[in-house]
Amino acid sequence: MSLEEAYDRYAPSLRRLAFFLTGNREAADDLVQDAFVRVAPHLPALDPVAVGAYLRRAVVNVARTYLRRRGLERRLASVSLRDRNPGDTAPSDAERAQDLWTCLLRLPMRQRAALVLRYYEDLSEAEAARAMGCSRRAVNSLVSRGLKRLRGEMTQRVSRSGPDHAVRGG
Amino acid sequence: MNDLEEMRAELRRTLERKGDELGPLPPLRPGLDREVRRRELRRSTAAVGWTVLVLVALGLVVRGLVPGGTVGPAAPTIAPQRVYVLEVAGDLRAFDVSAGGQPTQVWRARPGGGGWYEDVVASPDGSRLFAVGAGGLTVLDAASGAVQAEATFGEWAWRGVMLTGLNPTMAVSPDGSRVFVRVLPAGGEVVLDEAIATFDVGSGRFLPEAASVTGCLPGDPVLPLGPSSLALVCTSDGNEIRFLELSPTGGVSSEERLELPSSTAGVEIPHLAEPLDLGPVAGAVSWPERGEILAVTREGEVFVVDVATRTLEARVRLDLPGFRVAWPARVARVGEELVLGLQPVDFTGADRATHLAVVDPSSFEVRAISPADAWAFAPGIGGGPWLFLLDAPREGGLGVGVAALDPMSGDRVEVLPRTSLGGTKLGIVLAGPRP
Numbered sequence: 001m002s003l004e005e006a007y008d009r010y011a012p013s014l015r016r017l018a019f020f021l022t023g024n025r026e027a028a029d030d031l032v033q034d035a036f037v038r039v040a041p042h043l044p045a046l047d048p049v050a051v052g053a054y055l056r057r058a059v060v061n062v063a064r065t066y067l068r069r070r071g072l073e074r075r076l077a078s079v080s081l082r083d084r085n086p087g088d089t090a091p092s093d094a095e096r097a098q099d100l101w102t103c104l105l106r107l108p109m110r111q112r113a114a115l116v117l118r119y120y121e122d123l124s125e126a127e128a129a130r131a132m133g134c135s136r137r138a139v140n141s142l143v144s145r146g147l148k149r150l151r152g153e154m155t156q157r158v159s160r161s162g163p164d165h166a167v168r169g170g
Numbered sequence: 171m172n173d174l175e176e177m178r179a180e181l182r183r184t185l186e187r188k189g190d191e192l193g194p195l196p197p198l199r200p201g202l203d204r205e206v207r208r209r210e211l212r213r214s215t216a217a218v219g220w221t222v223l224v225l226v227a228l229g230l231v232v233r234g235l236v237p238g239g240t241v242g243p244a245a246p247t248i249a250p251q252r253v254y255v256l257e258v259a260g261d262l263r264a265f266d267v268s269a270g271g272q273p274t275q276v277w278r279a280r281p282g283g284g285g286w287y288e289d290v291v292a293s294p295d296g297s298r299l300f301a302v303g304a305g306g307l308t309v310l311d312a313a314s315g316a317v318q319a320e321a322t323f324g325e326w327a328w329r330g331v332m333l334t335g336l337n338p339t340m341a342v343s344p345d346g347s348r349v350f351v352r353v354l355p356a357g358g359e360v361v362l363d364e365a366i367a368t369f370d371v372g373s374g375r376f377l378p379e380a381a382s383v384t385g386c387l388p389g390d391p392v393l394p395l396g397p398s399s400l401a402l403v404c405t406s407d408g409n410e411i412r413f414l415e416l417s418p419t420g421g422v423s424s425e426e427r428l429e430l431p432s433s434t435a436g437v438e439i440p441h442l443a444e445p446l447d448l449g450p451v452a453g454a455v456s457w458p459e460r461g462e463i464l465a466v467t468r469e470g471e472v473f474v475v476d477v478a479t480r481t482l483e484a485r486v487r488l489d490l491p492g493f494r495v496a497w498p499a500r501v502a503r504v505g506e507e508l509v510l511g512l513q514p515v516d517f518t519g520a521d522r523a524t525h526l527a528v529v530d531p532s533s534f535e536v537r538a539i540s541p542a543d544a545w546a547f548a549p550g551i552g553g554g555p556w557l558f559l560l561d562a563p564r565e566g567g568l569g570v571g572v573a574a575l576d577p578m579s580g581d582r583v584e585v586l587p588r589t590s591l592g593g594t595k596l597g598i599v600l601a602g603p604r605p
Contacts, residue, residue, distance in 0.1 A: 003198070003202075004198065007198050011195055012195055015192060015195060016185075016189040016192065019188070019189070019192060020185060020188070020189075025192060025193075028192075029196050033198065033199050033202060036198070036202065037202060040202075096180075097183070097184040097187050097188075100180060100181060100184045101184055101188055104181070104184070115181060116185065119178050119181055119182050119185075120181075120182060120185045120186075120189075130384075132385075133384050133385030134384070134385055147174055147177055147178065147181075148174070150177055150181065151173060151174060151177045154177070
């Protein structure tokens with residue numbers, strides 16, 4: 001598979017993955033291209049079936065390095081949710097989605113990656129483990145912890161905003 | 171639908187919504203082909219630079235020693251010994267050297283099937299050498315260079331050996347019965363899909379399976395704890411020690427992980443244009459009698475890990491004023507002391523150790539800091555005060571040599587003159603009795 005073919009085929013989904021991992025559109029574009037730079041020399045020798053997984057893993061690696069090198073993981077974790085007062089009206093779907101997005105970015109990178117790979121990319125545990133370079137058990141644990149933490153933050157958020165929303169949250 | 175399932179569905183909707191907010195996909199950036207070629211060039215250049223490994227066999231009859239292992243007042247000299255050099259071209263050469271004399275080549279070897287050797291270690295008694303190349307492992311008689319056995323890698327090997335130059339690609343179990351070789355499994359990713367193949371010395375064969383250590387980096391220290399037991403200080407995720415028990419066929423039968431506190435900054439490979447973040451732990455050494463692993467960070471913090479309980483016993487900050495631990499981390503046990511390679515904190519040159527620190531592993535007192543200027547160092551197999559250095563050329567200098575250094579006194583003796591080793595850069599220096 002040529003570099004151009006691989007880019008046309010895989011870059012759109014890889015770009016989304018990079019965006020979900022970093023929360024930054026410009027960085028996502030750069031990281032996807034960086035991943036292709038890394039993988040390009042190996043493309044001719046790769047089984048075409050494996051190219052997608054190989055690239056996905058490269059994206060996870062470059063995103064992790066990007067976040068760690070810039071200390072962004074800690075900064076993302078400290079991003080605050082918007083304050084909501086007891087008298088505020090119920091959040092719209094868009095507001096709630098934004099809150100969930102913020103909560104997702106506050107998660108540790110590995111938990112975020114595990115959730116995105118499992119529930120957005122629809123990967124099996126084994127495929128997600130391969131993309132993240134860890135065991136299936138670790139993926140299972142990361143997903144479980146990430147999901148619980150997301151739910152906890154969202155529930156807490158909704159509870160603060162009034163009883164109606166608490167019902168909605170769970 | 172329970173609340174977690176609802177959360178999953180909501181998460182998916184949110185991600186789809188956020189993904190839709192991304193604009194059109196930018197094209198491949200101009201010049202990406204050139205970036206790919208430059209990256210490949212960097213990789214191959216680094217590999218060539220690190221292809222050299224020097225193995226010094228030490229006679230351990232060090233003139234100037236007095237009983238008790240301390241250095242006497244006379245100028246130190248090194249008795250005749252054997253020096254093994256794995257050169258850039260992949261030849262393994264053995265020299266006999268005498269104090270003050272020119273080295274004499276005793277034998278020269280390269281793999282029978284072509285290619286070249288990429289790494290070599292000695293058996294604990296120094297009688298045999300284990301050398302690996304792309305095709306497999308060769309057992310050589312250290313005295314004559316004669317091939318005693320050859321073993322090819324199994325089907326799991328793709329590129330064979332993980333050539334790193336950072337830490338040894340190979341390690342020998344404490345009893346000498348097994349040799350562990352870091353390999354890339356077929357189809358694996360270059361950096362992270364690593365595995366450890368086990369060569370059984372008794373049968374002269376590799377075990378049929380390789381132990382997968384996915385997620386670790388090539389420079390991560392492998393510390394054999396027994397013939398079927400390993401500790402791997404895995405830094406790709408920052409700070410993790412994996413304890414592996416191998417099955418009779420060479421796979422992983424059990425694995426435990428200990429996460430170390432991540433309080434220090436990561437290490438980046440300084441001479442790559444695109445540094446790899448290697449996490450805080452820069453090097454490690456096992457200490458079987460104490461049942462401990464000592465993992466050292468770039469900033470000079472030592473994690474003391476109990477092997478039996480696989481717990482963190484202590485963390486101690488060393489007093490290294492003006493220095494940090496050199497990268498690639500040089501950490502060795504010399505007798506009953508820990509020796510670290512250091513660099514000044516403002517050092518911006520190549521990744522060599524400019525100084526060596528001697529540390530008491532009980533009190534963690536820094537007992538001495540001596541100038542060294544070495545690419546690599548390692549103690550003699552039989553112990554003793556001498557460290558063997560792969561002598562780094564100074565600015566503008568050429569060639570690499572081997573020197574012996576007593577890090578406590580700072581005494582230094584030239585073993586192989588710089589002009590003897592052309593084109594060498596990094597390597598591991600070991601020492602053992604002359605055959």
